[in-house]
Amino acid sequence: MADIGNDVFFATIPELNARLKSKEFSAQELVRAFNSRLAQLGGRYNALALPLPEQALRKAREVDQDIKRERLRGPLQGIPYGVKDLLSLAGQPTTWGAKPYAGQVFNYNATLIDKLAGVGAVLAGKLSMVELAGGGGYRYASASLTGPGLNPWDRARWSGGSSSGPAAAVAAGLVSFAIGSETSGSIVTPASYCGVTALRPTYGLVSRYGAMALSWTLDKLGPFARSAEDCGLILHAIAGSDSKDPGSAGKSFYYTPQYARPLKDLIVGYAPVDFSQWAEPAARPAFDAALDVLRQTGIRLVETKLPPFPYGAVLSTILAAEQASIFEPLIASGKVDELADAAQIAGLKASLEVPAKDYLKAMRVRRLIQEAFSRLFLEVDVLLAPGRPGTATAIDQPLDRGGPVAAAAPADPGFRSIIPAGNLAGLPALVLPCGFAGNLPLALQVVGVPFSENLLLAVGKEFQARTDWHKRRPPGV
Amino acid sequence: MNRKLTRRQLATALTSAAALAQTPSGPPATPEDELKAARDRLKANGAALARQEVPMAAEPAFQFRA
Numbered sequence: 001m002a003d004i005g006n007d008v009f010f011a012t013i014p015e016l017n018a019r020l021k022s023k024e025f026s027a028q029e030l031v032r033a034f035n036s037r038l039a040q041l042g043g044r045y046n047a048l049a050l051p052l053p054e055q056a057l058r059k060a061r062e063v064d065q066d067i068k069r070e071r072l073r074g075p076l077q078g079i080p081y082g083v084k085d086l087l088s089l090a091g092q093p094t095t096w097g098a099k100p101y102a103g104q105v106f107n108y109n110a111t112l113i114d115k116l117a118g119v120g121a122v123l124a125g126k127l128s129m130v131e132l133a134g135g136g137g138y139r140y141a142s143a144s145l146t147g148p149g150l151n152p153w154d155r156a157r158w159s160g161g162s163s164s165g166p167a168a169a170v171a172a173g174l175v176s177f178a179i180g181s182e183t184s185g186s187i188v189t190p191a192s193y194c195g196v197t198a199l200r201p202t203y204g205l206v207s208r209y210g211a212m213a214l215s216w217t218l219d220k221l222g223p224f225a226r227s228a229e230d231c232g233l234i235l236h237a238i239a240g241s242d243s244k245d246p247g248s249a250g251k252s253f254y255y256t257p258q259y260a261r262p263l264k265d266l267i268v269g270y271a272p273v274d275f276s277q278w279a280e281p282a283a284r285p286a287f288d289a290a291l292d293v294l295r296q297t298g299i300r301l302v303e304t305k306l307p308p309f310p311y312g313a314v315l316s317t318i319l320a321a322e323q324a325s326i327f328e329p330l331i332a333s334g335k336v337d338e339l340a341d342a343a344q345i346a347g348l349k350a351s352l353e354v355p356a357k358d359y360l361k362a363m364r365v366r367r368l369i370q371e372a373f374s375r376l377f378l379e380v381d382v383l384l385a386p387g388r389p390g391t392a393t394a395i396d397q398p399l400d401r402g403g404p405v406a407a408a409a410p411a412d413p414g415f416r417s418i419i420p421a422g423n424l425a426g427l428p429a430l431v432l433p434c435g436f437a438g439n440l441p442l443a444l445q446v447v448g449v450p451f452s453e454n455l456l457l458a459v460g461k462e463f464q465a466r467t468d469w470h471k472r473r474p475p476g477v
Numbered sequence: 478m479n480r481k482l483t484r485r486q487l488a489t490a491l492t493s494a495a496a497l498a499q500t501p502s503g504p505p506a507t508p509e510d511e512l513k514a515a516r517d518r519l520k521a522n523g524a525a526l527a528r529q530e531v532p533m534a535a536e537p538a539f540q541f542r543a
Contacts, residue, residue, distance in 0.1 A: 310526065426542070
């Protein structure tokens, strides 16, 4: 058996693909190594919901046969990955991270899992998540069937939510890439906290068939990976029309960042106050340095303001109304009380009482928000903001209390609402690790017009050609 | 009993009071309190929406498309 070494756990997709094709090691050897690592370290971060070692080895055997016969299926062939445990996998438990669904088994695969199987990717395990993706509003990181997501950079810190497992598993090298979901912040936040590159695709670009629904008009699935390029390769495989997803945009995605506009022609909108005042003081030097790197690419940074809307209220109202309809049976049956987090239980119960007029008003304001962003993107090509203003929160810190109390909060809100705003308008966002505050990672988010993923990835690729933050590894892994 | 405070004692007392006022209150104590807090958040959202002017022609984004 080939000596695979520790580096494979942190190798990019093109690197692994090249080593598999050159037969430096087989797909089975690679999968065995990842299976052992998942078994050994998955529990250390509460990142693993369900290991799939035998299924993964069967798939790896197929891949080896294919490679032997030169049936090459693209860069993801033989690459081990994980999915957030809200994607159905036929015959295996799909818990949605919640006790009331601990025994749930579907008899079909999510479209995304079938697509990745089609290009030869190897599903190594299902990864942990905040219960029901946290739609009810949770107070503690412990709101999960698998316990609080622990950050590989510091296990006293949270890995972020709701895609806790995908972010932690990629950061710790337990899988090469992972699939998570975002309704409002569930990709951007954990990727920022764990220091991994991640992409929230445009609404409708990736089929959600077979994924737990939290909000039909907000849910998106997207990759966590080692680089912007890896995110592009994964999106290439998972995007596309699907008649089984009513929200499908009917569009494909071809990863071709080389055809994106030159960076020197780009106008990037940002709010300096996000970096100079809203950011935690310890994070400001890293953010300043990251802005300098972007300026060196020739990108023009211009001060911009988000259109003024009550983004939080609009998003919360839409989410509450849609999840109330989705989880009404859970709430009515009383099984909602089996959830781990008291705030989440109360939030779900209260959501049954959202007035129809409020939901309709929120959806009408959402239309105005979309129109306002269309106008904004006539002035700038992309928007730039911190992924989060600071580092991962302490594992026992109440999440609904906010961070450290600012002595004097700036009057200018900057892009503080970029996460709900971007999700309401269905905009894609790329998360790029950009430095550290102490021993904890920080990240930028680059947000674009719908279906501008290639442009975002081109920005990310250039940023990562000039920095190595995305290559850093947590201590002891 | 009247006790005269020194300026330093007064400053310390005021700083402590200000710090206390900034400390977030604890989480609701009972499930009923939690539910009331959740309902209050929904009402606050509804109030924020009510303040937002929307032209009659703005139809809800029922079939949402990015």
